[in-house]
Amino acid sequence: MIKAIRIHSPGGPEVMKWEDVPRPEPGQGEALIKQEAAGLNYIDVYFRSGLYKAPNMPLIIGQEGAGTVVAVGQGVTAVKPGDRVAYAGSLGGYATERVIAADRLVKLPDAIDFKIAAAMMLQGMTAQYLVRRTYPVKSGDTIVVHAAAGGVGLILCQWAKHLGATVIGVVSTEQKAELARAHGAAHTVVGHGNLPAEVKRITGGAMVPVVFDSVGKDTWNASLDCLAPFGLMVSYGNASGPVPPVDIGILSAKGSLYVTRPNLNTYTAKRADLEKVAGELFEVVGKGVVKIEVNQTFPLKDAAAAHIALESRKTTGSTVLLP
Numbered sequence: 001m002i003k004a005i006r007i008h009s010p011g012g013p014e015v016m017k018w019e020d021v022p023r024p025e026p027g028q029g030e031a032l033i034k035q036e037a038a039g040l041n042y043i044d045v046y047f048r049s050g051l052y053k054a055p056n057m058p059l060i061i062g063q064e065g066a067g068t069v070v071a072v073g074q075g076v077t078a079v080k081p082g083d084r085v086a087y088a089g090s091l092g093g094y095a096t097e098r099v100i101a102a103d104r105l106v107k108l109p110d111a112i113d114f115k116i117a118a119a120m121m122l123q124g125m126t127a128q129y130l131v132r133r134t135y136p137v138k139s140g141d142t143i144v145v146h147a148a149a150g151g152v153g154l155i156l157c158q159w160a161k162h163l164g165a166t167v168i169g170v171v172s173t174e175q176k177a178e179l180a181r182a183h184g185a186a187h188t189v190v191g192h193g194n195l196p197a198e199v200k201r202i203t204g205g206a207m208v209p210v211v212f213d214s215v216g217k218d219t220w221n222a223s224l225d226c227l228a229p230f231g232l233m234v235s236y237g238n239a240s241g242p243v244p245p246v247d248i249g250i251l252s253a254k255g256s257l258y259v260t261r262p263n264l265n266t267y268t269a270k271r272a273d274l275e276k277v278a279g280e281l282f283e284v285v286g287k288g289v290v291k292i293e294v295n296q297t298f299p300l301k302d303a304a305a306a307h308i309a310l311e312s313r314k315t316t317g318s319t320v321l322l323p
């Protein structure tokens, strides 16, 4: 048997149960890994609460982890028992051991330990595709990053600064503002009530070419009002709830704007893309350009406490669950 956090129906943090589960066997193209650390991500809250529909019940939530390959199924040649590996974007992460499609695994460089790997694969690969592909950030850009002291946020601030951008980070407290500034945000705005006016002041009226918005419902309007004509609204999360249906005429009224609602799985669906995205992440972390801040760790069995902390905005940076 293995241990896992499972939900039997969607709901609050209390629906997560620490249970004995039969040890899975790797099938064709799969690998069994012993997890040394699992990542906590906001998407885990969406699957737990029912905002995102569970593919099956009971469900082992969690989409990120790092550990050692224990066994492989038929046809697997890319990884072998003993390899240090990590992954993101595959349900089943809140477990001591798990089976996963072997082509979703990446081998870990020696310099990256399991805890850092579990903290960074999902949030870091997300930051990669956002600043390198969704909107390739370039020197001289001024950009807006919401939840700038969060998991994705702290990585985005550091990476965008490295690419030459001036980051305006949006946060909810002065302490979080300080943290975002320490990680590359040139400016911080506390709360979004006055955000467009602050962006106008900071940019001398020019506004910004892109907003990275992971907050969703609460910030949608303010974010659109920060954009320069032809600007790109990147709505990539729903921490405050999903954005309600939109009349696309608003994009015309506010200056021929663009909008995208991207997700990591599309950007890493092809094996070559996964390798490129992970490779760039390993490079910036390896060089120290991006520091992964694991500011909270919880025993995996206490995943409910970790969810409560995340949802009540008490966490900063990344959070890791230890089996």
Ligand code: NDP
Residues within 6 Å of the ligand: 040, 041, 042, 043, 122, 123, 126, 147, 148, 149, 150, 151, 152, 153, 170, 171, 172, 173, 176, 214, 215, 218, 236, 237, 238, 239, 240, 241, 262, 263, 264, 265, 310, 311, 312, 313, 314, 315, 316, 317
């Ligand atoms: P964070 O560490 O950023 O935590 C969420 C943060 O959102 C909070 O700390 C808080 O920061 C802010 N927030 C604003 N309003 C609320 C609210 N009503 N309730 C709770 N939090 C709120 O989480 P992650 O780094 O794991 O994820 C960040 C976002 O990115 C999530 O929305 C997630 O779904 C999304 N995401 C999307 C991906 C994609 O590919 N589309 C992939 C990865 C993440 P503050 O207190 O400063 O406002």
